[in-house]
Amino acid sequence: SPTDSPDLLHMVEKTGQLNKTKIAEGGRKLRKCWASSWLVLAGNSLMFYKDPKVAAGWTPASSRPESSVDLRGARIDWARDLSSKRNVIHFRTVTGNEYLLQSGSEAVSQDWYQAIRGVIRRLDQE
Numbered sequence: 001s002p003t004d005s006p007d008l009l010h011m012v013e014k015t016g017q018l019n020k021t022k023i024a025e026g027g028r029k030l031r032k033c034w035a036s037s038w039l040v041l042a043g044n045s046l047m048f049y050k051d052p053k054v055a056a057g058w059t060p061a062s063s064r065p066e067s068s069v070d071l072r073g074a075r076i077d078w079a080r081d082l083s084s085k086r087n088v089i090h091f092r093t094v095t096g097n098e099y100l101l102q103s104g105s106e107a108v109s110q111d112w113y114q115a116i117r118g119v120i121r122r123l124d125q126e
């Protein structure tokens with residue numbers, strides 16, 4: 001967990017707000033429930049918080065996320081038939097948990113796509 005991993009203190013790659021919904025758990029389809037979420041990409045993990053964490057000195061070790069996914073072995077692509085919304089990222093963890101991430105801004109979604117894909121690729125090479 002983040003609180004057990006002091007290395008994460010130095011490894012925050014990206015933070016920001018996106019719309020998020022989980023669409024599958026262990027390969028089993030879930031009903032969509034879109035909600036705004038504060039994302040922190042750090043180390044091997046993408047962490048989801050209810051509220052933005054913008055205080056000076058904040059680190060992932062400072063507070064437990066609502067949920068967190070291990071990006072090792074994950075797959076990412078653009079959601080095409082999975083939502084009527086624009087700029088929707090789709091990713092799937094090795095355990096079969098699937099999420100959609102969305103922003104009204106194409107640039108914001110593109111930046112997140114590249115950042116998450118970068119982490120997945122780095123982990124693939126380890």
Ligand code: I3S
Pocket residue numbers: 031032033034082083084085
């Ligand atoms: O894939 P779906 O079922 O069209 O997803 C829509 C629904 O989850 C809907 O909620 P209800 O299940 O209460 O009707 C949401 O309000 C929509 O946002 C979902 O579709 P989009 O295309 O926005 O992901």
